[in-house]
Amino acid sequence: xxxxxxxxxxxxxxxxxxxxxxxxxxxxxxxxxxxxxxxxxxxxxxxxxxxxxxxxxxxxxxxxxxxxxxxxxxxxxxxxxxxxxxxxxxxxxxxxxxxxxxxxxxxxxxxxxxxxxxxxxxxxxxxxxxxxxxxxxxxxxxxxxxxxxxxxxxxxxxxxxxxxxxxxxxxxxxxxxxxxxxxxxxxxxxxxxxxxxxxxxxxxxxxxxxxxxxxxxxxxxxxxxxxxxxxxxxxxxxxxxxxxxxxxxxxxxxxxxxxxxxxxxxxxxxxxxxxxxxxxxxxxxxxxxxxxxxxxxxxxxxxxxxxxxxxxxxxxxxxxxxxxxxxxxxxxxxxxxxxxxxxxxxxxxxxxxxxxxxxxxxxxxxxxxxxxxxxxxxxxxxxxxxxxxxxxxxxxxxxxxxxxxxxxxxxxxxxxxxxxxxxxxxxxxxxxxxxxxxxxxxxxxxxxxxxxxxxxxxxxxxx
Amino acid sequence: xxxxxxxxxxxxxxxxxxxxxxxxxxxxxxxxxxxxxxxxxxxxxxxxxxxxxxxxxxxxxxxxxxxxxxxxxxxxxxxxxxxxxxxxxxxxxxxxxxxxxxxxxxxxxxxxxxxxxxxxxxxxxxxxxxxxxxxxxxxxxxxxxxxxxxxxxxxxxxxxxxxxxxxxxxxxxxxxxxxxxxxxxxxxxxxxxxxxxxxxxxxxxxxxxxxxxxxxxxxxxxxxxxxxxxxxxxxxxxxxxxxxxxxxxxxxxxxxxxxxxxxxxxxxxxxxxxxxxxxxxxxxxxxxxxxxxxxxxxxxxxxxxxxxxxxxxxxxxxxxxxxxxxxxxxxxxxxxxxxxxxxxxxxxxxxxxxxxxxxxxxxxxxxxxxxxxxxxxxxxxxxxxxxxxxxxxxxxxxxxxxxxxxxxxxxxxxxxxxxxxxxxxxxxxxxxxxxxxxxxxxxxxxxxxxxxxxxxxxxxxxx
Numbered sequence: 001x002x003x004x005x006x007x008x009x010x011x012x013x014x015x016x017x018x019x020x021x022x023x024x025x026x027x028x029x030x031x032x033x034x035x036x037x038x039x040x041x042x043x044x045x046x047x048x049x050x051x052x053x054x055x056x057x058x059x060x061x062x063x064x065x066x067x068x069x070x071x072x073x074x075x076x077x078x079x080x081x082x083x084x085x086x087x088x089x090x091x092x093x094x095x096x097x098x099x100x101x102x103x104x105x106x107x108x109x110x111x112x113x114x115x116x117x118x119x120x121x122x123x124x125x126x127x128x129x130x131x132x133x134x135x136x137x138x139x140x141x142x143x144x145x146x147x148x149x150x151x152x153x154x155x156x157x158x159x160x161x162x163x164x165x166x167x168x169x170x171x172x173x174x175x176x177x178x179x180x181x182x183x184x185x186x187x188x189x190x191x192x193x194x195x196x197x198x199x200x201x202x203x204x205x206x207x208x209x210x211x212x213x214x215x216x217x218x219x220x221x222x223x224x225x226x227x228x229x230x231x232x233x234x235x236x237x238x239x240x241x242x243x244x245x246x247x248x249x250x251x252x253x254x255x256x257x258x259x260x261x262x263x264x265x266x267x268x269x270x271x272x273x274x275x276x277x278x279x280x281x282x283x284x285x286x287x288x289x290x291x292x293x294x295x296x297x298x299x300x301x302x303x304x305x306x307x308x309x310x311x312x313x314x315x316x317x318x319x320x321x322x323x324x325x326x327x328x329x330x331x332x333x334x335x336x337x338x339x340x341x342x343x344x345x346x347x348x349x350x351x352x353x354x355x356x357x358x359x360x361x362x363x364x365x366x367x368x369x370x371x372x373x374x375x376x377x378x379x380x381x382x383x384x385x386x387x388x389x390x391x392x393x394x395x396x397x398x399x400x401x402x403x404x405x406x407x408x409x410x411x412x413x414x415x416x417x418x419x420x421x422x423x424x425x426x427x428x429x430x431x432x433x434x435x436x437x438x439x440x441x442x443x444x445x446x447x448x449x450x451x452x453x454x455x456x457x458x459x460x461x462x463x
Numbered sequence: 464x465x466x467x468x469x470x471x472x473x474x475x476x477x478x479x480x481x482x483x484x485x486x487x488x489x490x491x492x493x494x495x496x497x498x499x500x501x502x503x504x505x506x507x508x509x510x511x512x513x514x515x516x517x518x519x520x521x522x523x524x525x526x527x528x529x530x531x532x533x534x535x536x537x538x539x540x541x542x543x544x545x546x547x548x549x550x551x552x553x554x555x556x557x558x559x560x561x562x563x564x565x566x567x568x569x570x571x572x573x574x575x576x577x578x579x580x581x582x583x584x585x586x587x588x589x590x591x592x593x594x595x596x597x598x599x600x601x602x603x604x605x606x607x608x609x610x611x612x613x614x615x616x617x618x619x620x621x622x623x624x625x626x627x628x629x630x631x632x633x634x635x636x637x638x639x640x641x642x643x644x645x646x647x648x649x650x651x652x653x654x655x656x657x658x659x660x661x662x663x664x665x666x667x668x669x670x671x672x673x674x675x676x677x678x679x680x681x682x683x684x685x686x687x688x689x690x691x692x693x694x695x696x697x698x699x700x701x702x703x704x705x706x707x708x709x710x711x712x713x714x715x716x717x718x719x720x721x722x723x724x725x726x727x728x729x730x731x732x733x734x735x736x737x738x739x740x741x742x743x744x745x746x747x748x749x750x751x752x753x754x755x756x757x758x759x760x761x762x763x764x765x766x767x768x769x770x771x772x773x774x775x776x777x778x779x780x781x782x783x784x785x786x787x788x789x790x791x792x793x794x795x796x797x798x799x800x801x802x803x804x805x806x807x808x809x810x811x812x813x814x815x816x817x818x819x820x821x822x823x824x825x826x827x828x829x830x831x832x833x834x835x836x837x838x839x840x841x842x843x844x845x846x847x848x849x850x851x852x853x854x855x856x857x858x859x860x861x862x863x864x865x866x867x868x869x870x871x872x873x874x875x876x877x878x879x880x881x882x883x884x885x886x887x888x889x890x891x892x893x894x895x896x897x898x899x900x901x902x903x904x905x906x907x908x909x910x911x912x913x914x915x916x917x918x919x920x921x922x923x924x925x926x
Binding site for chain 1: 752
């Protein structure tokens with residue numbers, strides 16, 4: 001599409017010349033492609049034939065186009081050197097695709113859910129009901145913190161199931177943990193500059209806080225979660241933790257540690273970010289109380305998500321801000337708009353209000369408990385005493401340590417790939433250091449029982 | 464909900480005591496509320512009666528609860544001083560509601576769309592089709608840059624209608640301009656620190672870049688858009704502009720100015736953020752070529768949205784990054800996830816692929832042209848020569864300057880409010896200085912014809 005501006009001092013034919021030239025240089029008009037006839041181009045642009053002819057003559061004179069008798073003008077093949085650098089050096093589409101690039105027979109990705117698990121029919125009903133009742137609300141911006149009804153539903157759910165004590169006022173509906181962390185990074189900037197993270201731990205908080213100019217302080221993880229002595233020895237004033245099911249090692253932080261961590265935060269105006277990402281998926285034992293519930297008035301930012309039970313593709317999560325941050329949040333974000341579609345928020349609110357969410361959790365917990373148990377049995381059968389399992393009993397992955405294996409992680413991943421097995425590199429969780437023994441992260445959420453059994457059998461031959 | 468951890472060294476009754484005490488202090492358990500009986504609490508917690516009795520006795524001894532014969536334990540009324548500060552100072556819910564707090568008969572909000580305009584039935588079909596075809600995709604994360612099909616549709620649309628020349632690879636699907644700006648602020652940080660914005664201009668870029676630590680350089684706006692001489696005199700290396708319809712004054716940047724602005728950027732490794740927010744809504748004259756289309760290989764970040772034509776509540780927008788920023792984007796954001804729901808992206812892609820989007824634009828353009836013309840006629844009728852209209856012919860608002868009015872903006876807004884008219888304060892667009900004359904911003908998107916006529920009649924009596 002070319003656009004001519006008759007109010008411009010630049011002659012129309014020159015404007016057209018520049019625009020066609022640009023398309024040729026950028027490759028948009030490839031070599032040997034035919035230009036429209038002078039008559040057609042003129043009519044398309046509502047311009048005179050002289051204008052088009054002038055532009056074509058100039059392009060012809062400079063060698064950008066050539067003519068064939070009775071066929072019209074065609075784009076010349078240009079030397080590589082002439083083309084702008086940006087175009088020739090452009091990155092390919094596949095440089096940035098996340099996760100497995102193609103289908104694997106055995107995909108141990110830790111963030112896949114059961115392939116048939118999305119409750120499409122219920123979601124359809126909840127969505128359509130929300131659309132029917134809210135289509136007039138769609139002509140304006142909604143509440144920047146999130147739909148009030150959804151926040152009330154989340155508040156009730158968190159209180160019942162996680163012991164989180166908060167007002168819907170403290171809840172912010174987000175598009176995922178990364179948005180929560182972006183907000184927190186901005187709220188705490190200025191008075192905070194060092195963030196403690198678990199090592200090994202989730203890469204996302206490292207990325208987000210680094211992108212916001214923070215220094216990352218990796219703290220080793222033991223069976224009680226983040227090592228509090230090492231935390232206290234550092235100068236971080238923010239700690240990001242996954243106390244319900246440490247990512248990736250799966251340890252649960254005991255209540256005594258939780259209280260000590262809270263004490264660390266309270267004693268120095270420090271903040272805890274509690275990522276309760278898969279607290280719903282515990283297969284054995286009592287529920288673990290949330291840090292926020294232990295000290296609702298503390299400096300604890302609680303983050304939860306619908307990604308692990310319902311769908312990672314819906315991009316729906318929530319964060320509970322402590323009262324101490326609400327005023328700053330409202331100051332910094334007063335000009336902002338909501339991030340999650342109102343229709344999706346209304347669908348989720350309906351889904352929760354009608355009890356589907358808690359029923360879905362129970363259903364998924366049963367399904368994943370079954371695959372979890374099958375995985376453990378398969379590991380026991382095929383690896384026996386060669387493997388030490390860590391972090392079982394919750395979530396969507398377990399960790400396998402292989403003390404006697406001499407191969408590097410890269411070798412194992414590569415050999416597995418050749419046999420149709422996709423493994424997430426455990427080393428990605430390490431900011432510093434590496435695990436002492438070969439370590440495999442086995443996500444089982446997206447796998448069928450038979451795939452688990454076969455996949456583990458093949459893996460056991462490779463390691 | 465109380466949770467006891469039997470593996471903790473803290474006695475169970477002490478754990479329970481602390482949790483109940485916390486709820487009392489936070490006001491969650493209000494004064495005079497009755498505690499469950501020892502028997503019921505014990506059964507609910509799967510704990511012994513001794514545990515519950517121990518906790519109650521301790522709370523009783525410290526005065527947190529009192530007993531009534533044959534009725535059980537009740538929460539005591541505590542002194543204000545005992546309650547934690549955060550709770551007593553908590554902000555109210557209404558501190559942060561955006562836009563008009565209640566319904567006005569005449570709502571001149573500039574970001575409201577026609578109340579009946581959302582194509583609910585078409586959207587329902589597109590959504591359900593997307594859900595049906597993609598429910599298995601919902602169990603995993605999607606492409607962080609956005610659904611490929613949607614990006615292809617956006618690319619085609621931008622090329623046809625806006626002359627934007629790009630690959631789908633350069634497109635990032637976002638939740639709105641604010642997310643685009645957040646990304647740009649991070650991409651350019653380090654090598655850039657001063658952002659030029661239009662004055663008067665949109666408040667959002669100011670907020671986002673300020674929150675990211677940038678200095679804001681306000682540049683006056685004339686009939687040609689941002690004053691390029693003043694821009695060149697400053698030391699900014701990023702310019703945020705609304706060249707198709709300056710927000711709020713509605714001026715269109717002529718092509719000569721556009722080329723000069725591009726030249727400014729190219730000559731010094733500087734960047735232009737082109738916010739093409741309501742380019743689709745031009746009621747007279749030729750389409751205005753986008754800056755990006757004039758120099759696709761330049762340092763121009765193009766931003767567009769579905770908010771102005773389809774719905775601001777869907778939170779769907781897009782950004783075209785120049786190739787020069789793609790590598791940095793992929794480096795900084797490689798660990799990130801998409802922000803927009805896959806279902807919504809698929810619905811939008813269907814909506815575009817089936818031609819509904821471009822039909823909807825044409826339909827809305829006709830509707831808004833009608834209300835736009837009615838507004839201008841009403842202003843002419845009721846204000847006559849008292850008012851100068853600025854920025855007509857495009858978008859969803861016009862600006863009314865009233866050179867002879869002596870009242871302040873606050874007075875006018877307040878008097879209008881008493882007559883049922885809601886006005887957006889024009890002064891919000893000014894970062895520095897104030898308009899010379901009383902200036903009204905009249906959004907007409909959400910108004911019916913009769914409301915416009917009556918609202919303007921009332922306004923003309925007030926000013």
